[in-house]
Structure formats: C-alpha cells, structure tokens
Amino acid sequence: MRIMIDGHYLPGNIRVNRDLLITLANIAKSLKFGIRYDAQRELVLINSKDSSMPPLPTDKYVEERIEDENARLAGKVICLDPGHGGSDSGAKGPTGTLEKDNTLAIALLLKEKLERNGATIVMTRDSDTPVACTADQEELSARVDVANHAEADLFICIHNDAFTSSTAAGTTTFHYGDKESQKLASLVQQNLVEKLGTKNRGCRFASFYVLRYTNMPSILIEVAFISNIVEEMLLSSVDGRDNTAESICNSILRYFKV
Numbered sequence: 692m693r694i695m696i697d698g699h700y701l702p703g704n705i706r707v708n709r710d711l712l713i714t715l716a717n718i719a720k721s722l723k724f725g726i727r728y729d730a731q732r733e734l735v736l737i738n739s740k741d742s743s744m745p746p747l748p749t750d751k752y753v754e755e756r757i758e759d760e761n762a763r764l765a766g767k768v769i770c771l772d773p774g775h776g777g778s779d780s781g782a783k784g785p786t787g788t789l790e791k792d793n794t795l796a797i798a799l800l801l802k803e804k805l806e807r808n809g810a811t812i813v814m815t816r817d818s819d820t821p822v823a824c825t826a827d828q829e830e831l832s833a834r835v836d837v838a839n840h841a842e843a844d845l846f847i848c849i850h851n852d853a854f855t856s857s858t859a860a861g862t863t864t865f866h867y868g869d870k871e872s873q874k875l876a877s878l879v880q881q882n883l884v885e886k887l888g889t890k891n892r893g894c895r896f897a898s899f900y901v902l903r904y905t906n907m908p909s910i911l912i913e914v915a916f917i918s919n920i921v922e923e924m925l926l927s928s929v930d931g932r933d934n935t936a937e938s939i940c941n942s943i944l945r946y947f948k949v
C-alpha cells in the first residue's frame with residue numbers, strides 16, 4: 692500500500708493494515724483532510740485542501756481487508772514451544788532475568804500475531820509450568836507429542852543462548868537438515884538479525900531431540916545471549932520481545948508465501 696498526500700508519494704510501501712487505515716482515517720477526519728482509498732492501486736489518497744473528497748470507505752473496506760489479513764494463515768496449525776518452564780528456569784541473565792520467562796513472553800506475543808493472520812496455534816505451555824504432566828513422562832518428548840498430536844504444520848521452539856563468557860552474542864537458528872526446515876530457519880534467521888541488529892551466528896544443523904522427533908518442519912531459535920548484559924536487556928524488554936515475535940511472524944508469512 693502506498694500513501695499519497697497532495698499528489699506526493701510518501702516513501703515506502705507498507706502492508707495494508709487495519710490499525711494503520713483506521714488511524715489514517717481518524718487523523719484525516721480530525722484535520723478535516725479528505726481521504727480515500729483506491730483499492731485497485733492499493734493507494735491511500737490524502738488531500739489537505741479538499742475535505743469534500745469521499746471519505747475512506749472504512750467499514751466495508753476495512754472489513755474486507757480484515758478478512759484478507761485473517762485468511763493468510765487460515766488452515767495452518769503452528770505449534771509454539773517456549774523453552775523451559777516451571778522448576779526448569781533455563782539460563783539466568785547477569786541481572787537475574789530468566790530464560791523461561793523470556794521464551795514464554797515471546798511465544799505469547801507470537802501466538803497473538805499469528806492468530807491475527809488466521810493461524811491455529813498450539814502451545815506446548817502457556818504459563819510457567821513444565822509440559823510433561825506425569826513424573827514418568829520425559830519433558831522433551833511431551834513437547835514433541837503436543838506438536839505431533841496436533842499434526843502441526845510447523846514447530847517453532849524458542850530459547851535464549853548462554854555462555855560462560857559474557858561477551859558471546861548473537862542469534863542462531865537450528866534445524867535438523869531437511870529442506871523445509873532449512874528454508875524456514877534461514878528466513879527466520881535473516882529477519883531476526885535484521886530486526887534485532889544482533890550478530891548473525893547463522894543457521895545451523897543440530898540434532899536436538901525436539902527437532903529430530905517432530906514430524907513437521909521444525910526449528911529451534913536461540914534469539915540472543917541472556918548471559919550477555921546487552922542482549923539480556925533485549926530479551927527481557929517489551930520492545931525486544933515484540934520485535935522478535937514480529938520477525939518470526941513475518942518469516943512464517945514469507946515461508947507460506949502469503
């Protein structure tokens with residue numbers, strides 16, 4: 692979608708988005724600017740001198756766009772696996788933040804974003820608990836079972852990296868070597884590094900249990916190093932978590948080419 696004000700294009704081409712359209716319509720209304728949307732050209736026209744321009748057909752247009760947006764991942768089942776939980780805190784940052792809290796917060800934000808695009812989300816956990824519910828069940832196999840029983844189309848496992856040296860930094864995405872997982876991993880890795888500005892440690896093969904035994908394309912993301920104080924802030928901040936979730940969501944949309 693492009694925006695034109697008084698005959699001049701604003702730089703950039705942005706994805707049509709309900710919140711943006713409603714905001715633009717409200718701003719134009721309060722400034723008494725004319726605004727209308729040319730659906731054919733995906734163009735918002737704003738006229739500061741002529742408020743008599745027909746108003747943006749908010750209701751019908753927005754409803755249609757919402758349907759489009761919502762349909763993009765319709766029928767897709769995505770399993771999100773926030774690493775650790777309950778008595779297993781995962782790694783601990785220098786200021787005391789816990790990996791299990793960061794992974795859950797990111798996964799919950801990602802769930803929301805994917806659901807807005809029509810996906811069905813299955814969480815291995817959605818609170819601070821382990822996934823295995825009986826003492827004799829292995830934690831990792833419980834996580835794999837959730838994804839396999841749901842017949843999910845994708846499995847996304849979220850972790851924070853940690854190392855003894857506090858200078859270790861960056862993002863890594865792991866896969867188990869099959870073509871589809873590699874494709875998803877490379878999209879996620881690229882988007883995350885661009886958005887977070889972290890060091891690119893690359894997409895790597897790993898024989899992690901959750902990657903080996905899930906029946907669908909699956910990846911494990913080490914978003915950043917919780918043992919590094921700068922990246923610890925990124926992982927525990929609202930913005931850092933939201934940017935992480937946004938990047939993963941965009942990568943999934945690109946993976947499905949929608």
Ligand SMILES: [Zn+2]
Nearest residue numbers: 774781850851
């Ligand atoms: Zn972990």
